[in-house]
Amino acid sequence: MLKRVYRFKEGNAEMKNLLGGKGANLAEMTALGLPIPPGFTVTTEACQAYYAAGGKMPEGLMQEIHHALRGLEAAKSAEFGGVSRPLLVSVRSGSVTSMPGMMDTILNLGLNDDTVKGLAEQTGNERFAYDCYRRFIQMFGDVVLGIHSIYFERLIEMCRKENGRSCDQEISASEWKELIAKYKSIVEDRTGQPFPQDVHVQLKLAVEAVFRSWNNMRAKVYRKAYGIPDEQGTAVNIQAMVFGNLGTGSGTGVLFTRNPSTGERELYGEYLADAQGEDVVAGVRTPKAVSELFSELPLVYEQLSAAAGLLEIHYRDMQDIEFTVENGSLYLLQTRSGKRTAQASIKIAVDLTKEGILSKEEAVSRIEPGHLDQLLHRSLAIPAELAPIAKGLPASPGAAVGLIALDADTAERWAKDGRKVVLVSTETSPDDIHGILAAEGVLTSRGGMTSHAAVVARGMGKPCVCGCEALSIDHEDRSVRIGELTLAEGEGISLDASGGRVFRGGLSLSDPEITPELLTLLDYADEIRKLRIYANADTPHDAQKAREFGAEGIGLCRTEHMFFSGSRLPIVQSMILAGGREERMFYLDRLLPMQQADFEEMFGAMDGLPVTIRLLDPPLHEFLPNPDQLREQCRKLEETGENGEEARKLKAMISKVNELREVNPMLGLRGVRLGILFPEIYEMQIEAIFKAAQSALRRGVDVRPEIMIPLVGHPDELKRMRALVDDIGGQALSEEFRGLIYRVGTMIEVPRAALLADTIAQHADFFSFGTNDLTQMTFGYSRDDAEGKFLNSYLDGNILKANPFQVLDQDGVGQLIQWAVTRGKAVKSFLKTGICGEHGGDRESISFCHRTGLEYVSCSPYRIPFARIAAAQAALLDKGEKAQSPAEKQVV
């Protein structure tokens, strides 16, 4: 005959299909030799047989269960239904896949009017015994007999009122006894039968109830939703009860095998003597540190310590263990991977690796890369009760605290005086760069994730909250209004830019910390990953920072950001306002040495590593001031009647701004289109790159320039620009440096470029997917408009699962990338491919890049450690070693 009951000793973790998840794990822990209260499991096959028989207990099953019960009685020196030392058991369901909606637990089964007296005697605690009994009747009534708890709860409420008790703990033994009598009448009233006093009947009914719960409505719906087969059935676990409240040699507690907040290797947890689990939670008494058990119950402490070590090795992770001590005997009731802080998670992963428990691959796959954000940016210490005064877009992560400064000049002046400031502005423009540089962080009321403030702040690694629409600025009054609240310039303000939140006043900041363990973990990641990690960096300072964080090159150096800086902007503006090529060339000649100096410093900072320089991309009008401002300035000048020359210049600028104004600037005259129309601009930049390379080479720097042409949509655009590069390279480099190896490539950011990747690849050494623009054009979403106007509705309405500007859209944009990589490499096998959009710093997107066979991802310097881990996890995932987050691993 088929064996339908397995004692915990007879099973193991592999027998999940037969014993259910819980039963198999209890068996596993028993097999490890750990002190688990004895018990047994009725198999899922028994449940299947129950249903096969039309909902009848299979013949002989109760005999088998009784046989196993004998074993429990022996182990516990107790008797099921016995009066002197009654054996009490818990009955729990246990399906193969954990499944809400099924019967959970009946405790204290085995109590009746007789055995309760024995329990009272044995524990010397009558109140406790009768409390156990009334709980049992209530649980049994609810889950086995189908009497709603509300009927029982009402009676307790009446009992408390009648006896003037404020809580259940105050109810006395005699009061519980009276209540139990009433409980039993309810059962009889509603079922037509008295509450079963026969403990074997109790057990049979409980087992049947577990079987039936497999097919209740909620369980069925759940199975359907998750595709769990209906015929699987559930197991039933029957386990001896243990009690931590049987005197001073008893107790209950929780133990972490390592410190969950620091990750230090030490036993950490709490213990409450003479108590049951629920007492710890109720907080009636203050628990002691687990370490005190060392002196109080040295044997138990030693056992616990050994069990902790064993479980860590067995489950290969820090464990969170529930235990009970019953008269000096330790019992483990549950173990699971423990929750921990970001810092602890890294220390634990690295320590476990050093201890030989984890491989480097496992250590890396255990890390939630998002945790690195917490570690690598400063964060605000926000009091629990403090609400933000406003919310905006988390445009650049981190936290900033400072005095409100309402314009760039003020911000700069105050910063020079040594005060910390936050620049608060409607929006920012190139004219405000000095203010952004001087500020701790930036807060704007308008503009999205790609607004000027957002892009510049991200590039600088400065915290920034954008598009905080509740905020309005009164420049007359020098104040900021948010609803009813008015803050004067100079008041303190705090930004939690990672969360897009704004707080009043100056909160305290905690600094980021790069621990030695993090460095070790990043080393592990570097051994595993295939993707190279480059940085988006526009300044030598950023490049330096990126290198410190482990960047293996610059994937995107935006030359226009060099144009924005204070002293150059007027020259750039004159260049744009120039009447013709000749005048334009005059100003370009003045810009050349500046760009050359920038590039030379970049090359120096990235000695031996590639530096990808993107030629000018934005439309020219971005370098000119806002026309409304200009008109205002002009009007004022005309009123005073002074400075006619200045007014004339302003007017020229207004007319140029109008001329350059575009209906859809995103789809207008920018990128390589500028290079085709005004080749002299690109010529200057290319010349500056080669001259810088030559100077750096002279100083002994290993220079690896990669020149990137933006917004190519037609192969001929790249062909012509490549010819320009080669041509100017030949002229600018002197004989001895002609051998310089440089690459010429393009951004793939227009859908057409992806579609024509094969022909474009003929002229390219590399493709860099500009996923920001590619996403905009593939979706037909202007990021600036979408994020304010409809993207939230799409996310809330669940049309989009994620913001495609944060998480790469693999269904659509991903197809284009895949297509372009495949076709590009078919033409040129050594074509180097990577991405340089903001997706370069997103985990899923990095995983996509790995799978698609790109060579690198490029992200902002502060995101590099994150990307190193994510790239390694992607490589592991690809090898089938699915990165499993610790929280998903739950045992018993």
Next chain:
Amino acid sequence: MLKRVYRFKEGNAEMKNLLGGKGANLAEMTALGLPIPPGFTVTTEACQAYYAAGGKMPEGLMQEIHHALRGLEAAKSAEFGGVSRPLLVSVRSGSVTSMPGMMDTILNLGLNDDTVKGLAEQTGNERFAYDCYRRFIQMFGDVVLGIHSIYFERLIEMCRKENGRSCDQEISASEWKELIAKYKSIVEDRTGQPFPQDVHVQLKLAVEAVFRSWNNMRAKVYRKAYGIPDEQGTAVNIQAMVFGNLGTGSGTGVLFTRNPSTGERELYGEYLADAQGEDVVAGVRTPKAVSELFSELPLVYEQLSAAAGLLEIHYRDMQDIEFTVENGSLYLLQTRSGKRTAQASIKIAVDLTKEGILSKEEAVSRIEPGHLDQLLHRSLAIPAELAPIAKGLPASPGAAVGLIALDADTAERWAKDGRKVVLVSTETSPDDIHGILAAEGVLTSRGGMTSHAAVVARGMGKPCVCGCEALSIDHEDRSVRIGELTLAEGEGISLDASGGRVFRGGLSLSDPEITPELLTLLDYADEIRKLRIYANADTPHDAQKAREFGAEGIGLCRTEHMFFSGSRLPIVQSMILAGGREERMFYLDRLLPMQQADFEEMFGAMDGLPVTIRLLDPPLHEFLPNPDQLREQCRKLEETGENGEEARKLKAMISKVNELREVNPMLGLRGVRLGILFPEIYEMQIEAIFKAAQSALRRGVDVRPEIMIPLVGHPDELKRMRALVDDIGGQALSEEFRGLIYRVGTMIEVPRAALLADTIAQHADFFSFGTNDLTQMTFGYSRDDAEGKFLNSYLDGNILKANPFQVLDQDGVGQLIQWAVTRGKAVKSFLKTGICGEHGGDRESISFCHRTGLEYVSCSPYRIPFARIAAAQAALLDKGEKAQSPAEKQVV
């Protein structure tokens, strides 16, 4: 031995590889029995042998040539080198593929100091004979001996000066004789040899020169560029000269076999007696009509008439024939397909078909579809010397003449008074619709091919010139300035909108004409084509027009254009300004019956044919006035201090316009995004469609609504909107009409929609490719910006071969369409596909649609005849019957 010389009688058109193109065609005409001056061809193989022998005349070749010459002498009763009746010949190269850069022609070969006298005697015209001789020396000197013409020209110039002659025609025979002596000295000076008097030597040198010209620099470059094999070689044609200037029984002329301007079947052409070809061109005497030959030289006329008939049948097209009559004998020198007007080309094609010469397929493939534009729009009669005063974009074809009206109200008022007006404006807005309706045409100084004026005018079939930047309007002065020129309102102006040209004053107009022949031709086309032709039509009037032109359905009815019309706009604006859903619903309820009435009329007009209705697409701010205008209005109101209510309303509108303002409206809140955010708008439109369908059904109309959701980029967008349609359909239709068959489909106009075509197809009955937007997003070009800012540079610089907004970009956008069709049909084989962008009216694009397997193209009503022809030509092209434009067919 290999035969290396073929008499014309011995060859035919198939022998092109051996005889070259010219030789084979001369043989063909000879074989037809036509009077071709006798001659023979030296084969390409002889040329190959010349090169194989290292540039030496193959042995025996000259003997073969002499032998053939005997034949010519016999045929012409003349002697090569003979003094009494000298035989003169022409020598021409003739490669397999016509190839510029090779030696063209030597005429009059066979003249020397003796034979020239014979010629003088024979013709009785000494001056002519010596002119022929000096021409021969000059040509021979240039192309055979390599003496640059300039040396000879200089001598003529001196001769004219010395003798006081103003032109060559005045030079006398004796003067030519003196010149010939000088010519001969030049030849001797520069070659060290006297000019060859032996006519056989002349001939040998000429043949060698033709062989050598195969390998001159220009010919080599040309072969390389066009991939013509170097070893092919050229043939040499030697043909007896004929002279039309040998007296009254001689002459020369040009004959068209049908009237090239009307297409009428009649001999048409000019004839000049006693003259040579160049005399006709020189225009010294006025030629007679060919018909006069009927009385003057009846035999020749009869011969010509017979030859014309024969050549038409043989070449299956109207021919343009050059002929010479020498002493009463007719000779044909050349025939080729004649150029003709648009009207003639259609009449000729249809007549030839009716005469059994052409098949219907051939008739259709002969038509240049662009010619239909000339026929279907009115055109200006522009005096040759008249220059346009300005140029703009040809936004909507046709021509218009009227008085300048500077605003819509004026235009409407004047039109009501019965005056014809042209609306001239900086740009137009929905407020100007009544003015556009009233005007003959529209001229704007700003805006591109998709500006409001352009789109509305195209939809109405009204001529429109947009973006005429030279033009500025002075509203104070009520005048228009173009450079120095000022035109007052009320002055006459004429637009050639097909050419984007503006003329001062009122020119006369010719009306379009749909001739019976055109209708026949369109019938032919309908039998051939596979693509169905739908119309883009927004009004019942347009729908009616479309049906008259042969539309088989409406492929795009833009419901927003119904919103723009005068009385509705204020309601639409109130709807947009509404504070919430409820207020919005109030105004939508008022719009519903209006939309319903529109749809009902549309259904009526298209009884039995599908009507594809696109739900609201443009961003809402397009329905609100320009904010600058609003502010101006508001300022004025505030100054007067009156009408506070009105000012309040204006302010609300300004703030709404600002709220709705977008950075890149093309990529903003529009299309289905509106439907997702404000479902009540689409609900109203859907309800109006179903109610209209029901009313129409009641009246017995066969209603076939197809509801089209714009700008879908995610399958769920369509899924939801489809559910909305089905839902409202169920509610709006009463029981008896529930069986109405309707389709729900989507525009594919966002690249992502094409990429996800398979999942989108699950929810779609049809795909309509919105190629305008798809082109914008695939290229990353905003049409409004690109056409003004950089597209011309791209076209001029030859990066783009054609404007992708006019000619579908098959390389990029085409890939997306192909992909979407393939994937969509794989999921749903009966998925109906078509395009409704402006490309629906472009020939190459229609051909692409046919090849890609689309079911229909939709274009503006006036473009339908064009599309019918183009679709038929695409079908023919596909069958391998390459549509060859008549101009490409050139014979001899």
